[in-house]
Structures are given as structure tokens and as C-alpha cells.
Amino acid sequence: MHIEIPLDVIVASAGGLTLTPAALPARPSASAIALADAADRLANARHPLILAGGGALEAAVELRELAERLQAPVALTINAKGLLPCGHPLLIGSTQSLPETRALVREADVILAVGTELGETDYDVVFDSGFAIEGQLIRIDIDAQQLMRNFRPDVAIVADARQALGSLSVRLHERPMPSRQGDWGAARVATVRDAVMASYDAATRSQKRFIDTIISVLPDVIIAGDSTSPVYAGNFVHDAPAPRSWFNSSTGYGTLGYGLPAAIGAKLAAPQRPVVCLIGDGGLQFTLPELASAVEARVPVIVLLWNNFGYGEIRKYMVGRDITPVGVDIYTPDFTALARGFGCTASRVDTPDALIAELQHAVLRNVPTVIEIREANWFEQVSA
Known part of the structure; x- marks a missing residue:
């Protein structure tokens, strides 16, 4: 359908128009039960790993604090670049479509995916369906529908990324962390980055x-x-x-x-x-x-x-x-x-x-x- 409005009508004065503030929905708060479940899984993980997307852009401080607490390698989508500063020892990069990084993801026993669709444009740009998650998956997203797309999580947290990551950090700060194997964390990231660069x-x-x-x-x-x-x-x-x-x-x-x-x-x-x-x-x-x-x-x-x-x-x-x-x-x-x-x-x-x-x-x-x-x-x- 095409509706044409004459120019004289467009520029004419109009009455009865009342401007009202837009009603914006409140950001959802994370479920305490889901947070407790996620904290338990992360606290007990031997090989935790974080996948962060553009939905976490406002949570750089919280993401870094949590990654360092867990000693978890972090992979970023294209829109999330910069969430961990370049040179950070836990930063994998944005190489989720490459074999070396995919192998690291498969080794992780608990994966925290925050603000990411887990879509092929960031995880499978070579279109070979080679990106796989074999460990437990925790997803944080402000969109409840997004949480169930592409990869179904073991724990789904509907919340703003900053609020959810901050809450997880508080819960994990009160708990002892298990000893990580020596070949995980920064050491494993360094090995992967060297292999990727050589390729x-x-x-x-x-x-x-x-x-x-x-x-x-x-x-x-x-x-x-x-x-x-x-x-x-x-x-x-x-x-x-x-x-x-x-x-x-x-x-x-x-x-x-x-x-x-x-x-x-x-x-x-x-x-x-x-x-x-x-x-x-x-x-x-x-x-x-x-x-x-x-x-x-x-x-x-x-x-x-x-x-x-x-x-x-x-x-x-x-x-x-x-x-x-x-x-x-x-x-x-x-x-x-x-x-x-x-x-x-x-x-x-x-x-x-x-x-x-x-x-x-x-x-x-x-x-x-x-x-x-x-x-x-x-x-x-x-x-x-």
C-alpha cells in the first residue's frame, strides 16, 4: 500500500497532538536460583571459559574481574572486541572459527556465554559447522528468546550482562576456587595464540x-x-x-x-x-x-x-x-x-x-x- 500526503498537508498546523514520555521496559534482574546454579558450576569447573559478545559492552570491568577470578580464557565476538584489553593474558581474541581456538572451547568443562548470539557470523565464518560446545553451558542474555537459540544452555540467566556478571563475581568471591591445572588459563591461551599466529x-x-x-x-x-x-x-x-x-x-x-x-x-x-x-x-x-x-x-x-x-x-x-x-x-x-x-x-x-x-x-x-x-x-x- 502507498499513501501519498500532499505537501500542503504536511506543512499545515496540527492540533490535538500530545507528547508523552516513552515508556521504556525495565531491565530484567537475574534469578537468584539461576545465579546460584551458575556460581556452583563455575566454582567447581576445572577448565572454565568465557564467550563474550556485544551485549556485554557495558560490562568490561565486571567481565575482566570474573575472568581473572576464574582464570578463564576469554573469546570475544567482533562487536565485543576491546572488552579485555589487548595483551591481557586471558584474551584468546576473536578466532572462534579457527581450529586452535575451537579445540580449546571443546576442552572447557564449563562455558559462560554472555551477550552473544553464538551465531555463525562469529563462530563459524568458514561455514563448516565445526564450532562445538561439549561442556556445560551457562548463558546470560537480556533477551529471553535469544537464550535458547543456536545452543541450548544448562543454565539460562535472563538479565543485563553487567548486573549478572557483577552478581556472579560477588558469589564467587565468597568461595574458594579449585586449583586450575597448570596448562589452563593464561598458559593455555598463550599456546593457542602462538599456534593461531603461526597459521x-x-x-x-x-x-x-x-x-x-x-x-x-x-x-x-x-x-x-x-x-x-x-x-x-x-x-x-x-x-x-x-x-x-x-x-x-x-x-x-x-x-x-x-x-x-x-x-x-x-x-x-x-x-x-x-x-x-x-x-x-x-x-x-x-x-x-x-x-x-x-x-x-x-x-x-x-x-x-x-x-x-x-x-x-x-x-x-x-x-x-x-x-x-x-x-x-x-x-x-x-x-x-x-x-x-x-x-x-x-x-x-x-x-x-x-x-x-x-x-x-x-x-x-x-x-x-x-x-x-x-x-x-x-x-x-x-x-x-
Whole structure:
């Protein structure tokens, strides 16, 4: 059905409109019985493990306290990156789709999943149904229906993540913890992380260097990513320094063009923080005119354009499956000229040192900056 409202009606005065405050539902409180059951299971666990998702973003302090109390390894979804700081000895990362991390999850006798859907976009991006939970499962979620999806829990706690984790910590603080086996906790995490890093190819390690370079210059940066090669790599290799610092469209629907408008929105929401849009040449052509919006609104986002002259990720998967590439080698314009035409500052870099210099200049500007990185040149210049 289509209803058209004439313009004169839209702009006419209207009476009888009463504005009332919206009624917001209260956050559910955790059941005391469920909390007691969960605390018992965690207190008696020999190999506890935590899976945390974006629903726990407001519970970073409580999550860390509980993980350290239990000496439990912690795996984070993409939206939960930063809940444990990078370098924390219990941080596995976001590698739940890789064999080494999956083996660790299977070894856990009690798993606490908090604020996570346990969906394939974070736990099975290779679509082989290889992620399995064999131990007891405790789930915390504010959505009662979500608790029963994908993996049915032994204990279901309908509650806000922060409140539930805090309550569990209080209960566990009053109880003695069993001695953990020496190969669990931080020691086991270190072994898994080393194995995962050794499994990465040269291109992935080079892209990690790319992201690490950004962080070295802009430690409080928000990176809004599109569906592009270094974002796919970063979902595995990058540990964000803080929550709400890494988000992208390469999980779920995998939309192209999301990165630029998302970065503009992030900068408007957090003007005090530098914001980087990490996008490919294919993706940028979907929303390229938004550069004009950013210039007009004086939103100084930094666009890092990863140029592999086409839909490089799709091309790679086609080749890997012995499919003749089709529709992936697209025409690529001169992006720096286009960016300047929109009123942006634009440049091209091939090395970490050049990228550092450009980022240092870009963060001081009050107009958008577009920095093009040609994939082949970066790989040639930057060894793993």
C-alpha cells in the first residue's frame, strides 16, 4: 500500500497532538536460583571459559574481574572486541572459527556465554559447522528468546550482562576456587595464540602490520570497516585497545559501501576521537558521494582506501574453489583525483613510515582525508 500526503498537508498546523514520555521496559534482574546454579558450576569447573559478545559492552570491568577470578580464557565476538584489553593474558581474541581456538572451547568443562548470539557470523565464518560446545553451558542474555537459540544452555540467566556478571563475581568471591591445572588459563591461551599466529599467511600478517600501524599513531581511534581484505583479516588478528573501537560490515550481510557513512556517523557521535574508515576500492564506489556530505558537514574522517583493483576477496575465494573469476575485475578510477574534486585532501602511500606521516597530518585537519594504499605495493614493501 502507498499513501501519498500532499505537501500542503504536511506543512499545515496540527492540533490535538500530545507528547508523552516513552515508556521504556525495565531491565530484567537475574534469578537468584539461576545465579546460584551458575556460581556452583563455575566454582567447581576445572577448565572454565568465557564467550563474550556485544551485549556485554557495558560490562568490561565486571567481565575482566570474573575472568581473572576464574582464570578463564576469554573469546570475544567482533562487536565485543576491546572488552579485555589487548595483551591481557586471558584474551584468546576473536578466532572462534579457527581450529586452535575451537579445540580449546571443546576442552572447557564449563562455558559462560554472555551477550552473544553464538551465531555463525562469529563462530563459524568458514561455514563448516565445526564450532562445538561439549561442556556445560551457562548463558546470560537480556533477551529471553535469544537464550535458547543456536545452543541450548544448562543454565539460562535472563538479565543485563553487567548486573549478572557483577552478581556472579560477588558469589564467587565468597568461595574458594579449585586449583586450575597448570596448562589452563593464561598458559593455555598463550599456546593457542602462538599456534593461531603461526597459521596466518604472509598477506594476513602484512595486513596486521597495516592495522597495527594505524593504532600506533591513533591509539584511541574508532575504525569503521567495510567488506574489504584488511577488515576480514583484522576480525581475526586485531585486538582492539578498548570497546567500541572496531566495527564493520564484513560479518552478517557483508554489505559493501557501509564503511564511509558509518565512519561519518561515528565521528559525529564521538567528535573527540579520531575515526578511520577502512574500505576497499570496490566498496567505496557504492557510497563515494558521501565524501561530499563529510566535506559539507566538516566531518574530518580519515578514509584508508585499500585498493586491490576489484573485488579482491571474492576473486580470492573464486580462485580457491577453482572457479574462473567473473565480475570481480572492475574498472577502478583515480580515487585521489576524485577525492580532491569533492574537497578532500588525498594522497597515496606504500609503507608504514609513509602511512604514519600521513595519519599524523590527517588527524589535525578539519576536512576529510583520503589515503590510498595499493595492496600489491604494500605487500611488496611490507614483509610479515
